[in-house]
Amino acid sequence: MQRYFLKEDLTDYQNQPISISGDAFHHMVKVMRMKVDHRVYLVTKDQKAFIARITAIEEKEVQLNWVEDDLRQQEMPIEVTIASGLPKGDKLDLIIQKGTELGASAFIPFAGSFSITKWDAKKAAKKIERLQKIAQEAAEQSHRTKIPTIETLSSVKQLVEMKGNFDVCLVAYEESAKVGEDQNFVKGLKQVPVGGKLLIVFGPEGGLSKEEITVFLQHGFLPCALGPRILRTETAPLYALSAISYHYELLHK
Structure with a gap:
């Protein structure tokens, strides 16, 4: 139906x-x-x-x-917000569509240092409106009971100011695996209580700059790797959401 x-x-x-x-x-x-x-x-x-x-x-x-x-539980036990550095082309459409199907609660696009795509301030509202429609259609298709929120375009500074709104804040950083931080993703998930809120930040193509990573770490974000392979900017959020679903909805069911 x-x-x-x-x-x-x-x-x-x-x-x-x-x-x-x-x-x-x-x-x-x-x-x-x-x-x-x-x-x-x-x-x-x-x-x-x-x-x-x-x-x-x-x-x-x-x-x-x-x-x-309909009393079936269709929502993730925790609220997951995905912050994505503006990617090229229609990759953000894909992240929001598939991320909605996988259970994300909200999406925050942000302008990263390596973002090639730039949003015109005059057109940003229409872009958000279109992305919100994509989220609604995906929520209907996947039988969600909640339509994820698409927040307005943010900056790294604004993201760190949001830290107090979440129980745990992670930042995906491929260099983390090289310094033994490959378990931080799991550690972070274990710290989020059922009903809690998790924020995960993903860079655009090219990742996050060292300066951006430094800012996130200074404000208490936990750096984490997502497995041994380097994932594309549109793949990493979907990997994370799938792992979160397994951890909260299958492993401990």
Whole structure:
């Protein structure tokens, strides 16, 4: 069944009629060709998921009624925020799409020293809006109950100022393996309690500069390697999220 996120607040979704319009209406009726009695998953703004049945299809909206709650746990036990140095081309699209499928809670693009891509301040809002739509579509596809947040473009200085918002902050640094810090990733995960918040910083193509690494370390970020191989900027966040999912959702299940 298809999944859609509701934009309106519902005070009593189990008993009140539900109306869907806009993009979701178009997708239901024009793309999926849904009819009366077809069922879909809906998710409220407070992350309650349930099955609903279409009772009527009108000119610009679909009417539905609640059928039953979906009580499956679809979210990661911890909140993982991915900070990505602006990469080239559409790599950030890929990071957000696949990172959403793998359970990330938020994404922070930042301008790194080695970032070739530059965001025009006037166009940044539209870029964030487009990336937010990618996250929503990926959340629907992967049956999430939460749409990850795409934060505004940040700097290294702003990232370190956010440290207090997280239980653990890691920075992926390929040189870490060379100095015996290949276990820091595991150590960091063990320090995050269930329900806690983790921030992981990834550099753009070319990685992070020594000056940037120094700043992160001075502010208490833990440097870590992600295995013995050098990963591309779009691969590293997906590796980390997969390992986090295994650690929290499979290993200790």
